Amino acid sequence: MKFYIMKKLYYSMLALFVLINTACEKDFLETQSPSELNEEFLFTAPNEVQKAIAGLYDKQYDLDRLLHYETEVVGSDSERHPENYASQGRHIPEGLFATEFNINDGNSATTWKECYQVISRANIILEGIEGNEQYQIDSKGGEPTEWTQLYGEALAARATAFKLLVRYYGDVPYFNYAIRTAGQADSIGLTSRDIIYDNEIAALKKAVPLMYRLGEAGVGAERYSGTYGDYLIGRLAFDAAGFQTRRTDFDYGNVNFEQKGKENATWQAKYVRRSDWQTYMNIAKEHYLKVVNNPGSARLIESDERGEGFDNPFQRNFQYLMDLEVSPESIFEGGYTRGKNSDFPYSFGRPSGGGGSNAYPPKNYGQARIYASFYYGDFMPNDKRRDVTACVTANSGAASERLMNFEPGSREKGGLAMNKLDEARFKDPYTLSQRQSGCNWQVVRMADVMLDLAYAAAATGDEATAKTYLTRVRSRAFSSEDQASMVTSYIAAMSGDDLLEGIAFERKLELAGEGKTRWDMTLYGTMPDRIKQLRDRQIAMVEGLKSNGYYTFPETGMTISNYVWTKFVNIKEDIDPSLNLLTAQTPDGITTADPRYPVLVPGWRGTSDLWTDYISTLSSDKVNLAIRGLYEYIDPDGPIAAALEADGYEKSPWGINMIENESQYTSDIFKGYPDSYYAAGEPPRYNRAIPFTTLAASKGLITQGYGHASE
Template sequence: MKKNIFLTAVVLFLGILACSDDFTTNPPENVEDLETFFQTEDNVEAAVVGIYDLMHLNYSKDWHSAFLVKLLPGDDANAAGGNSSDQPQLQDIDDYANISTANGSIENVWNNFYSTIALANLVIESLKESTLSNAGRATAEAKFIRAWCYFELTTMFGDVPLRLTLPQGAADFGLAKSPRADIYTQVEEDLAEAIANLPEKTALADAFRFSKGAAEALMGKVLVFQEKYSESIPYFQSVIGNGAHDLEPNINDVWSIGSEFGIESLVEIGFVSNTARDWGNIAWGGRNESNLHIQLMGPRGDGIFDVTGTGLLNGWGFNLPTSKLAAAFDAAGDTQRKAATLLTEAELVAAGGGVDPTSATGGVIWDYEGAIRIKYASRAEETSDGGVRELNYSTNFRIFRYAEVLLLAAEAYNKVGQDGNARTELNKIRNRAGLADVSMSLAGTDLFDAIVEEKFLELAHEGQRFWDLVRWGRAATELSGTGYAPKNDLFPIPITEIDKNPEISISDQNPGY
């Protein structure tokens, strides 16, 4: 069952963004005194749900979601849309060359992660001496989410300010960047405490909340990103050995509404469609209970894509598959997972639909390379008849799932010379996709290459591909000819942060920007 986790009361008492004018000039009004707020279990619960709410906002905010911002630099997806000027800040991320320090989508992601961290810090600080029965779990949830946010930030931006306490006023708001190593240290510390205090997935009363298994999986991922492979393995083993976690048996169910918060999901952003959004009440600032991004990423209408026979509805045309991705599925003989990820033009025509480039601007379908996306597709059955159908999708985003854990474990085993174990975890992914086991003789670098390719196919359009290429040192090779340059390994620190944070200057900007 879905739960509407949007909150109004809790987030109103927090006017803290990464470095926001709201904090320095607009004191909050009509809010409860923080000296007494955290003295009841109900208020603690409300505050924690508020952190989830802010995390939800960051992955679903109009044109500026972390979901799209993380995904678009990869070679599995194109920004697409109507033309090269449609949401130019997203086109720039996709095309690398013109990413500005004032890019609105990157700035929104930065600010929203820090606003989420700020509320997490408030909860953590306020519950240090608490004797309330739910204080321990609330603190663990806040630390898990803080760890998640800092891991995302350091992956995308490198060295970032490490704020662990609440500023007491504008005078102490300035904070210098901390080295990535320090960010990782704090993330590990937060996750260790989360692991010790979060419940198992089977004990969750609210499915949207994060479990001990999610924290263990994230700890393993953080360690792999630091090349601490042997340290990561026990965390992966704990998750893999826990019967609460497994692969969905059918690949087609992984991203469907019917398997929301299912056995494969570790971190999931939930959506509902019971608010009947229409063109008059849709919140373009991103505070919607429905998943507007499904419409945003659906095959473009306007006579361009005819989706007759596919079960899809038309959308606004963003996030189209690359021909490289389609070719990789074909080269692997991967028909089942391909069908769950994309639909080629030939397959669209065979279903009864078609493509008409003459309906597009200048007779060219921008960023179209011969396929439309099926993963997180605009399925008719996943939107409500209430309100306007295209504004009421309730499809959840699975932003961390068990399949990735198996692939990370395979990588870790391979890197420490345990290739038999690596093949075991890799084969679980392959078998679910209808593919045979890899050869028993596959080992070393060749096995690692197979893991890399499997991850490309399994996690396509999920926002992981580019950041893996960067950490593996493969971005320059895989993205050759796309406009990529080494500076693109990190996003620029938003100019608004540099302007407002007195402890960060232009000289602290990431190289090349």
């Protein structure tokens, strides 16, 4: 059971904190008159303020869902979308604007508006708490209390919203005071992101020491804790230190910059970081250390208590989410309620071809996909994260496996998809309806923080700390037999820029499909380079498939082929009655000579044993897939293929479908940043447009940037 469900509290107390949407013409503000909210009553007791905070969380849980879905989790050098480029308008901003885009795009405009709703509501709550006499006493006491905790939660909500606004839009309107009338907003224009970062960091530094650490006083990972507050300071400082695309038609005051490439005169922008970036990186390091040294109840999961056959602490983290339990690795989770909502794993999990309801499992679209060059070319075959991160089979929706297909599309089509969440792997699978699994969104987890800390430490010259936390995260991905070669000597050989690149690479492996890599690429100043490298690898792979029928990635020795061979098997009767593919960690050292190989490699796939009654209606040999040829080339006209086909295997298309949809996997990748842009040193244009209603209502104080239209 989840130990704190903010949503339930919100739904029961909604009437006590209604904020209207129509009182202000500027859609970056939301105001109300005092008559619509009895603030004098609301701020008299912590339990009343808690009801208002619950309303903030209800908005906060979905705050980043739309643009996360549209760009962050499908627009990196590991993550991609499943459909044809031309089939979805959202591929234009994801691919860095090969063509112009509607500035009032629904997902972008909604995110803009909802971030400012959170900010406006948070400011009202903060002002109300500041006026309470008991809070004033508690804020000077040096120890957390109910009042100081609630104040910190409201402040963290505001800072989180501004963090997202800067990420997506750049320099945005900023206000850290309550606004109740439209007239109060008349003088608000754009504010430099540097001021926003500085102000929010300063406010959090005062508030966070007076917040409970995670697990204290009933504050769990579905609420903002002091642990999250230190993470948030670190995150804001890290962002402030990083490379971002900035406007050249905007005054950043006395801030100086280091520049990558050249300025783009057409849309007036440059790719830069602050010259004093190390100051901010040191702040990031300081507060990330506070997270790992004083985490409260949070921890990195470094062992798997489930026993033989599991042995995967990386997967254990995600299994907590699928068991509808808060993971001990979580710093913050967005809380969802079964039967009401949850895009997880519908959008970011293992796909299912089931219908919208009463299926095994119901439809899962599979928005987050994995590049084949990342899967085959970056993961070592003994990395325990590979099979948990990406899946080669989908759920059919009828309690059986179906081979993924590289034809563009959804569900089982669209190529390799995510496997960190799988409705078949739920402790209590929900088969009644799609998008209602109740699975939380794990927004921040300890491994994320540790790798950010490692990068900040390495960037500021503290390589010992960097290697300590890089080692802790990487160690759990390999067996004890592989530690010396895959962890100890691997990390020991790194220093300087190689260490920074190694940490960036580890984040890519660790966080694939979680929507973190695109922003990493941006902040590290490597987005142009990584786009070019990705496209070159994909092209080399497709050319190899066309010329030879296969391609072997030199970094890993793994081979992708045009075809694989598959057949349905009854693993309980014909292979091993103890096997459950769904929770199987592939045994170390297993080879193709082992009769279990076709069903154990790759691991972490299959269907739910809990669907026994339904499965019994299927033919016994139509549940699980045996697969050969995923990582080896089998000549379609050779003796191995002939033997497999004699044994009941069918030749199934694999890489050949990338050849038949070549542009999808090569030239359409980051279509708005072609090779000519890279050669010219152009800045990446990832920033979203400010909605027209905001521009129109600002009377010229807020202007559009980055070459986007103004109407």
